[in-house]
Amino acid sequence: MAPRIAAASIRAAGARLELAGDWSLNSLGQDIGGIRRTLAQASASTEWDLGAIVRLDSFGAILIWRAWGERWPAKVSLQQQHRRIIERAATIPADALPRTAPFGPRAAVVALGDALLGFVDHALHFIALLGQLFLDCIHLLRNPRQFPLAEVSAGVYKVGVKAMPVAAMVGFLIGVVLSYLSSLQLKTFGADIFIINILGLGIIRELGPVLVSVLVAGRSGSAMTAQLGVMRVTEEIDALAAMGVSRSQRLVLPKVFALMLAMPLLVLWTSAVALLGGAVSAWVELGLAPSFFLETLPRVVPIANLYIGLLKGAVFGLLIALVACHFGLRVQPNTESLSASTTASVVSAITIVILADAAFAIATRTVGVVA
């Protein structure tokens, strides 16, 4: 059993410094301040006695070598093995490690340029992905038997069916809150009946699709990015390509199709539950019977709004899936990149969905609105 070595110690005896014990990183850590102070007192005429050192590592050797002013002192006694360790520390290559340049005005301009070029690069890659998807669709129209039906079906189950409970809960609560707040205002004007217009138009046309998009981007978009990212890191995507399987056809296309199919269905489901919540709240707050709510809804909200809502769902699904795949395929093989890409995927997907929603609002401003 190895006996415990005494901790590093240093003792000044006149012009003589006596070093003893375990001069390794672990042991020196106990009183590094005191040892540094004593070492700093040494001068050129100091006599060094290192004979009692039991263990010496590179850190201890560097500490001593620097205390000597990086040259051998005139009077020193030490063991042969420790001399070799200090000699090794003395031969540390002088050329410094490559340093990252400090942040200055020039670095700021470079960073700005990088960001701009990076954005252009992202846009080009995104367009290329969209184009590839288009080509894949044409290919599948010619060879319908290659359609990845199993993957699409699994995707619809994963992003659609499994999202139903959480979508219903969020939708119901939003419906209740929206209905309650609106009815408080409407009551003061005696315009209770308009709660149906507000809820119908707001939820079916706007809130339903956007709400579902945010949910799906956070829930499924991030999962898709992470999955593709890890597949890239573990070279699974390269393995697919080496087998002659198109990655866009087998990985991207099923996700896009699954989301384009599942999103309108989720929008329908969430809007319905949100309207139910709104109807319940209106019943409690304003005394509007649910049967009356149901009867009036189709009269005040033209059916075109439902079509717009469903179309939005499909388009938002396409965008979310494309953004998720785009970022997933660009993950670099390190942990930092994976987390950054997943974050970027969710944030970009939500931003793009809202931009698309604004575009929709302008394009369909004359459709389905009763003047």
Place this chain on the structure above:
Amino acid sequence: MSASVIELQGVRTRFRDQLIHDGVDLVVPAGEIVALVGGSGSGKTTLMRHIIGLTRPEAGSIRLFGEALHAGQLAERMARRRRFGVLFQHGALFSAFNVGENIAFPLREQGVASEEEIAALVRLKLSMVEMEPTHAALMPAELSGGMVKRAALARALALEPELLLLDEPTAGLDPDRSAAFIELIRTLHRQLHLTVILITHDLDTLAALASRVAILADKRIVSHDTLERTLALDHPFVQRFFHGQRRRAVMSADGEG
């Protein structure tokens, strides 16, 4: 320095219903290079994970540097872990750090050395594993297989451990690189007075490095001896492992080493 660095006694491991180790005994004296050899799935890596305290065996005792591995307060257990370095099979470099930061990481965690001293130590470790200071700025993803092993070895040596554990140090390297890496480990062993445990399937590595060979078969260590005496052993695994087609290659390498 005759004290034993590792003492395993009656180690037993079970994965669900499968018994992996049943009564593994192994004593490794200081300064030895012990090669741990065994068939695929014989539990070599599992045994190494026991030794470094990542997993605990179902039964048996593990002593490192004469102390029970899991004894003492958290601080003592952590201090014990800083006395050995591990080279994982795939390097396990932190992918978000560059090479220099990877090597500096354990030094920084200690909080003893100043930034300038850490930079000097990083340079020293890089030169020990025969890498250039400019390599410090590379990210792990930019390194070749051999460079990953070197950088990971430099990180394992950062705290100047007394015990070095190597899991398949030459797997995935071409014979030339592999020979250079073996030479490197041998040089470091001599310079730093290390005790080395290495897991390997490669007979060249084994013949060139190991001062002793421990054979893990039948769920326990069936032999722990010098290579010559291991070769003379009459055990089915030893016969298959050493006396297959590759026998001549080993024997000639043994002659040189």
